[in-house]
Amino acid sequence: MTSKSNIVRIEDHKQINEPGGTFLTNVRSATGGHDLFLSMDEGRVYDANPDAFAAAHFGLTLEQYRDWVHGEGVPKCSATTKRGTLCNAAVCQSVDADKFKQLHRKGLCHAHREDIALVATRIGSADRTMNA
């Protein structure tokens, strides 16, 4: 059991100037909040650009991170519609950051699916085994 007495919440607007201190912040994820415990140096990097720090934490680019959070983790189709805009349909259900990175604007929605290999194996994984 660790003592939380020396942990400072960054949102409390306290100075991030205590060497060896631990700073707690909560970043947005696709499924809600995500606690991060940061060193003083990490806290300063975080404070300079919270979204960029969070994106890096989840292994995403800033744009991917924002799409992941705002889209509640649902990867969007990579196809272009007849009107020339990006298809806004889902590739699959909400996924974690790693899977999102693999699928967002890379996989295809049901309507655009032409190449099964690009699509998550989890799609429709209700085990519909077909015996040919």
Ligand SMILES: [Zn+2]
């Ligand atoms: Zn599509």
